[in-house]
Amino acid sequence: MTASASAWVLVIGAIAATYLWRGLGVALSTWIDPDSALFRWVTCVSYAMLAGLVARMMVMPLGDLATVSLAFRLAALACAFAVFFLAGRRVLPAVTVGFAVFVGLAATAPPALQP
Amino acid sequence: MLDALGMPSLVLLASMTGFGSLARDAGLDLGMALATTAGVWGLPGQIALAELYAAGAGAFAVVLAVALANARFLPMAVSFVPLLRQSAGRRRGWLYLWVQLMSINSWAAGLRRFPDMPPRLRLHYFVPFACVCMAAALIGTTAGFFVLGSVPRPVALGLLFLNPMFFAVLLAALRGPGVAQALLIGAVLGPATFALAPDWSLLLTGLFGGTLAFALTGKAGAG
Numbered sequence: 001m002t003a004s005a006s007a008w009v010l011v012i013g014a015i016a017a018t019y020l021w022r023g024l025g026v027a028l029s030t031w032i033d034p035d036s037a038l039f040r041w042v043t044c045v046s047y048a049m050l051a052g053l054v055a056r057m058m059v060m061p062l063g064d065l066a067t068v069s070l071a072f073r074l075a076a077l078a079c080a081f082a083v084f085f086l087a088g089r090r091v092l093p094a095v096t097v098g099f100a101v102f103v104g105l106a107a108t109a110p111p112a113l114q115p
Numbered sequence: 116m117l118d119a120l121g122m123p124s125l126v127l128l129a130s131m132t133g134f135g136s137l138a139r140d141a142g143l144d145l146g147m148a149l150a151t152t153a154g155v156w157g158l159p160g161q162i163a164l165a166e167l168y169a170a171g172a173g174a175f176a177v178v179l180a181v182a183l184a185n186a187r188f189l190p191m192a193v194s195f196v197p198l199l200r201q202s203a204g205r206r207r208g209w210l211y212l213w214v215q216l217m218s219i220n221s222w223a224a225g226l227r228r229f230p231d232m233p234p235r236l237r238l239h240y241f242v243p244f245a246c247v248c249m250a251a252a253l254i255g256t257t258a259g260f261f262v263l264g265s266v267p268r269p270v271a272l273g274l275l276f277l278n279p280m281f282f283a284v285l286l287a288a289l290r291g292p293g294v295a296q297a298l299l300i301g302a303v304l305g306p307a308t309f310a311l312a313p314d315w316s317l318l319l320t321g322l323f324g325g326t327l328a329f330a331l332t333g334k335a336g337a338g
Contacts, residue, residue, distance in 0.1 A: 007143060007144075007147055008147065009174060010164060010168055010174055010177050010178070011143075011150050011151055011154070011164070012150075012154075013174060013177065013178040013181075014154075014160060014164045014177065014181040015150070015154030015155055016178075017160075017178045017181050017182035017185070018156070018157060018160055018181060018182070020182070021182070021186055021187075021188040021192070022188045022189075022192050022214040022215060022217065023211055023214065024189055024192075025189045025191065025193045025195075025196060025214065026196050026210050026214050028192075028193050029193045029195075029196040029197050029200075032193060033197075034197040034198065037329075039194065040292065040293065041326065041329045042190045042194050042325075043190070043194040043291075043293070043297075044293045044296075044297040044325040044326070044328045044329040044332075045190045045297075045322060045324075045326070046187060046190035046191045046193075046321065047286070047289075047293075047294055047297035047298055047325065047328070048298070048300055048320055048321050048323075048324030048325040048328060049190065049317050049318075049320055049321035049324075050187060050191075050219060050282070050286060050301065051286060051297065051298040051299070051301030051305065051320075051324070052301040052302065052304050052305025052306075052308070052309075052316065052317060052320030052321070052324060053159060053187065053282075053305060053320075054279050054283050054286060054302070054305070055302040055305040056306050056309045056316065057278070057279035057282075058280075058283065059306040060306055060310070061275075061279070062162065063137065063162070063166070064271075064272060064275055065275045067272070068272055068276070073276065076276065076280065077280055077283060080280055080283070080284055081284070084284050089288055091122050091281075091285065091288060092122050095122060095126065095277070095284055098280045098284075099273055099277055099280070102272075102273050102276045102280070103272075103273040104269075106268075106269035106272050106273065107267075107269040
């Protein structure tokens with residue numbers, strides 16, 4: 001019971017911490033003109049953050065994904081990008097092929113035992 | 116809404132099964148896992164929460180880690196909400212509710228679609244889109260909580276891989292002044308800063324990478 005209550009405190013704390021950023025963003029956006037240089041800078045910052053996050057998840061995954069070799073992860077991603085650009089920038093075929101390549105690679109060479 | 120029913124929902128369904136099973140492993144119950152998906156609504160923060168809870172970290176450390184992992188929502192909201200302002204009309208207070216629905220999916224879809232869309236229709240696009248995404252994510256969380264353990268291991272790994280891969284393709288689909296530069300610089304800085312200072316990685320990447328990309332394209336973008 002106590003363990004469950006303390007877990008809920010964490011869940012609610014995490015929700016509040018995340019919403020703080022969103023709410024602050026709405027408040028700040030009142031003062032920012034979408035055509036201004038400041039707006040373009042903030043957009044650049046969010047692109048860089050997202051790209052950095054995705055690259056980190058790809059190159060240094062935190063969980064189970066780390067048991068699959070980096071070469072497999074990058075090969076599957078390269079296939080997805082290749083299909084994306086060859087198939088007229090469509091997302092569905094790209095992600096489907098990338099997923100299939102990844103599962104195929106992970107199946108042919110079973111990863112090391114879990115830590 | 117049709118946009119959302121396709122790929123974004125499928126990927127959310129699949130990637131949130133990964134979170135559902137992680138949450139179960141970490142010792143959270145289903146109610147907590149669902150509350151986290153709906154309330155935090157950002158996978159990196161959700162994963163930080165589940166992993167740190169499993170590791171028995173203190174409340175302050177957990178909340179701080181989640182806040183840092185999800186700090187991107189501040190610049191995302193600042194760059195997104197002005198595009199909805201006209202659509203919201205006089206009911207601007209609702210923007211504080213709608214912003215909770217914003218995720219990388221709906222953000223990217225909005226930035227891609229809004230320029231060709233009359234401003235007053237944008238909320239009618241965004242809210243159903245985001246609700247479909249949220250529903251798919253909650254179903255995925257539940258499914259992962261109950262079934263992921265019975266899926267063959269390569270497929271389970273593939274579901275975990277789906278998330279970063281989909282985001283990467285989604286980002287590659289975006290265009291605009293400075294976008295390519297910001298994405299490339301960010302992609303290099305992200306892992307580099309993570310190796311040096313994991314907690315501050317995203318803030319450093321965003322501030323340095325974003326500013327550099329902005330400076331590089333300042334003149335071109337203004338024209």
